[in-house]
Amino acid sequence: MPNRWLSVEEIAEYLGVSKDTIYAWRERKGLPAHRIGRFWKFKAEEVDDWVRSGGSAEPSEEQSN
Template sequence: MANRWLSVEDIAEYLGVSKDTIYAWISRRGMPAHRIGRLWKFKTDEIDIWVRSGGAADSSSSAQEPG
């Protein structure tokens, strides 16, 4: 069970971010996610590769600082 499918809640906890951030990353940054019915599911190996390649990197400081 080393690489089971994770839910949005699970992957948010794994990465230490909110569920809203996960949904934003799916739609805006191409986070690897698989839609199964109404649910999003994730594989940690795919997420790890995506993070290492810079997928989760903050591309603009405006996301952190009000403008």
Template sequence: MPEQWLSVEEIASHLGVSKDTVYAWINKKKMPAHRIGRLWKFKITEVDHWVRSGGAADLGGKREQQK
């Protein structure tokens, strides 16, 4: 069975973060996401690999400042 595409809400729930965090990670940390029209969609295996490889890590011990 092919892997299902997840929405922003679903991937945020899977990771235990807010939708705003997901959008920030897409823009600032190159979170693997695919734009389909106006929607962002995710493959859970790609996102899990990205997290395990340190993609979501807060480097430098400082919080990123929002602009």
């Protein structure tokens, strides 16, 4: 089952960040996530595309001024 839904814990491990970072990115930066019941689930392919498009990038000082 290579295309399965990943949990918050699994996607955090996949990206090498904390669960808190995943929740913050979902809320503030539009990390693609899907609510299934009371759980957030992720597709690795969607998250990969989001990262490649710069979704996880921190704004530079020039961009924030």
